[in-house]
């Protein structure tokens with residue numbers, strides 16, 4: 001009888017300690033540091049420069065006119081839901097740094113009428129592949145197309161992902177990027193933000 | 195006592211912590227409201243366009259090509275998920291549309307891929323698209339450029 005009571009207490013203890021720690025940390029990026037460039041050509045250190053804010057990140061390449069804009073639009077909808085708050089930073093990070101230069105990203109941002117809390121980031125290829133590895137985003141050239149002007153264009157297969165970092169640069173939520181209902185992201189952010 | 199412990203444990207176990215990751219549930223897109231449209235784009239870059247087309251013929255028809263004077267190259271593409279779970283797109287060379295069937299191009303599925311735009315596409319512009327069907331011949335569409343859908 002006594003031992004049963006003890007095991008009951010044990011179970012209760014395990015249950016409550018496992019729930020009171022907030023959302024599970026999926027990846028801790030706080031010890032990582034990537035030198036990247038935003039759409040204005042300004043140097044940024046990711047994720048360090050965004051510590052103290054929640055960061056909602058989508059992974060994109062601009063030569064993708066169907067799935068990737070859905071990712072960007074999901075971020076925009078989240079931002080609108082929260083009325084463009086100062087404590088949530090929105091980022092689109094490209095996995096196609098060869099073509100997605102700061103200038104291209106600036107044009108891309110321009111297509112969506114976005115404010116300052118919404119940045120697009122690129123870097124040299126090595127940095128981008130290290131960054132993508134650390135957040136488990138995969139991408140590969142899928143096929144190449146020779147255009148009528150004889151120039152080659154390539155397309156990519158890629159992870160479709162949005163993630164949320166907490167104020168300490170820890171990944172706490174991950175979603176399918178293009179098809180996740182925005183209210184899932186909004187609700188999750190609300191639970192950690194209050 | 196023993197039963198109640200087991201019962202409590204079971205309840206606690208199943209009530210969980212409520213922070214399970216949610217992945218890719220199906221979603222009915224709001225963009226279904228406007229069916230014919232094109233995405234804004236920058237000269238030299240890509241854009242996508244969407245439309246619906248109902249086959250008015252009494253027999254099946256096949257879409258075999260698409261052309262737009264506003265892009266250096268135009269194709270019908272399909273977004274899909276690869277075997278190892280990546281998002282990709284591929285060209286659809288032919289699409290069969292049965293009699294009375296409606297061909298739907300929409301975000302996350304089929305799209306008109308406009309490559310190497312000759313000019314910027316901004317809101318209030320429109321994109322002209324000529325569809326080539328084996329039976330219906332050329333079908334011309336004018337797709338308004340819409341932002342932030």
Ligand SMILES: [Cu+2]
Pocket residue numbers: 065066271272283284305307
């Ligand atoms: Cu495409």
